[in-house]
Amino acid sequence: MANIGFEKFDIENTFLDPRRNFQPTVVKSEVRIDPLTGRTGHFAHFGAVKPQQLDLEKYLEPQGKGFCPFCSTRREALTPKFPGDVIPEGRLARGEALLVPNLHPYDVYSSVCIMTHGHVVPLAQFSYDQLFDSFNLGLDFLKRVKDVDPSLPYHIMGWNYMPPSGGGLVHPHQQYFATGNPGNRFTDELKASEQFYESCQRDYWSELVSIEQKNDKRYIGQLGDSHWMTSYVSLGMLGEILCVFPGVYSIDDFTTANVRELVDGLQKVFSYFGKAGIYSFNASLLFGSVGQRFFSVHFRIVPRTFLNIRDYAPDMNFFQVVLEEPISVVWPEDVCREVKSFF
Numbered sequence: 001m002a003n004i005g006f007e008k009f010d011i012e013n014t015f016l017d018p019r020r021n022f023q024p025t026v027v028k029s030e031v032r033i034d035p036l037t038g039r040t041g042h043f044a045h046f047g048a049v050k051p052q053q054l055d056l057e058k059y060l061e062p063q064g065k066g067f068c069p070f071c072s073t074r075r076e077a078l079t080p081k082f083p084g085d086v087i088p089e090g091r092l093a094r095g096e097a098l099l100v101p102n103l104h105p106y107d108v109y110s111s112v113c114i115m116t117h118g119h120v121v122p123l124a125q126f127s128y129d130q131l132f133d134s135f136n137l138g139l140d141f142l143k144r145v146k147d148v149d150p151s152l153p154y155h156i157m158g159w160n161y162m163p164p165s166g167g168g169l170v171h172p173h174q175q176y177f178a179t180g181n182p183g184n185r186f187t188d189e190l191k192a193s194e195q196f197y198e199s200c201q202r203d204y205w206s207e208l209v210s211i212e213q214k215n216d217k218r219y220i221g222q223l224g225d226s227h228w229m230t231s232y233v234s235l236g237m238l239g240e241i242l243c244v245f246p247g248v249y250s251i252d253d254f255t256t257a258n259v260r261e262l263v264d265g266l267q268k269v270f271s272y273f274g275k276a277g278i279y280s281f282n283a284s285l286l287f288g289s290v291g292q293r294f295f296s297v298h299f300r301i302v303p304r305t306f307l308n309i310r311d312y313a314p315d316m317n318f319f320q321v322v323l324e325e326p327i328s329v330v331w332p333e334d335v336c337r338e339v340k341s342f343f
C-alpha cells in the first residue's frame with residue numbers, strides 16, 4: 001500500500017487584542033510535513049501579503065532599463081560562445097530564442113537562454129512559440145551536454161522572472177545547467193525518492209499523482225502526460241504549483257510532446273497569475289539521472305512579490321534564509337480551486 005501521508009500540527013496563539021479592547025484573541029496557524037522529505041513548512045499570516053503590481057513600463061524607460069546585453073541589437077556581439085567541443089556552432093538559436101554560455105557560470109556547463117527579442121514581456125504576452133522554442137533550445141543544450149559529459153548526472157532549468165524573484169535582468173531568460181551538485185532540496189528529494197522506491201517498490205511521484213487525484217483537494221488537472229497540482233507544503237508566500245511527469249525520469253525520456261504539455265499548462269498558470277495580480281516567479285524543471293526509475297521529472301513554479309513597493313521589502317526573511325523554512329500565507333487547497341478554473 002501507499003506510504004504517503006499528509007501530516008500536520010495545528011498551532012494556536014493567544015494574545016490580548018488592542019483592536020478588541022484587549023480581550024483574548026486566538027490566532028490559528030499550521031505546520032505541515034512534506035510527505036516525501038519530512039521537511040516542514042509554516043502556514044500563517046493569512047491575508048497579510050498581497051502581490052504587488054509592478055510598473056512594467058518603467059523598465060523600458062532609459063533610466064529604469066539600464067544596460068541590457070540581451071536586447072537583440074547587441075546580443076550577437078556581447079554574449080559569449082561555447083567552445084567547439086561543447087557546441088560546435090557556438091550558440092543555439094530557434095525562433096526568437098538564443099542560448100549562450102552564462103558569463104557568470106554556476107557549473108561546468110552553464111547556459112542562459114534569452115527567450116525573446118523584447119526586453120519587457122508581460123506574462124500575458126508570452127507567445128506559445130516563444131515559450132516552446134526556449135524550452136526546446138534549453139533541452140537540446142542539456143541533451144548535448146549529457147552526451148559530451150555523462151559524469152554530470154542532473155539537469156536543471158531555472159527561471160527568475162522579474163525583480164521580486166531575484167532576477168538580475170528583466171529581459172526574459174532561463175538558465176540551463178548540468179551538475180553533480182543539484183542543491184539541497186533536490187538532493188533530499190532524490191534520496192527520499194530512492195528510499196521510497198526501495199521500501200514500496202513504486203515511484204513516489206506516480207503515487208503522489210494518483211493519491212492527489214483521488215483526494216481532489218490539491219489536484220488541478222492533467223494535460224497529456226503532465227499532472228498539475230498545488231504542493232502540500234508550499235515553497236512560496238503565495239503558494240506553489242507543481243507539475244509532475246510520472247514515468248518520465250530523465251532528460252532522455254522528455255519528449256517534444258512533454259514540452260508542449262508543459263507550455264500549455266504554463267500558459268494556463270500565467271492566466272491565473274494575471275487574475276491574481278502575480279507579476280513575478282521562480283520556476284525550475286528538474287531531471288534526475290539517466291537509468292533510475294524513482295525520481296520523475298517535475299516542474300515547480302513559485303510566485304514572488306515585494307511585500308510593498310514603498311521600500312521594496314522582499315518576501316523572504318530569516319525563516320527562509322536562515323531556518324530554510326517556507327512560509328505561506330495562502331492555503332494550497334484554495335490556490336488549487338483558483339487555478340483549476342483556468343485548466
Ligand SMILES: [Zn+2]
Pocket residue numbers: 068069070071072118119120171
Ligand atoms: Zn533587454
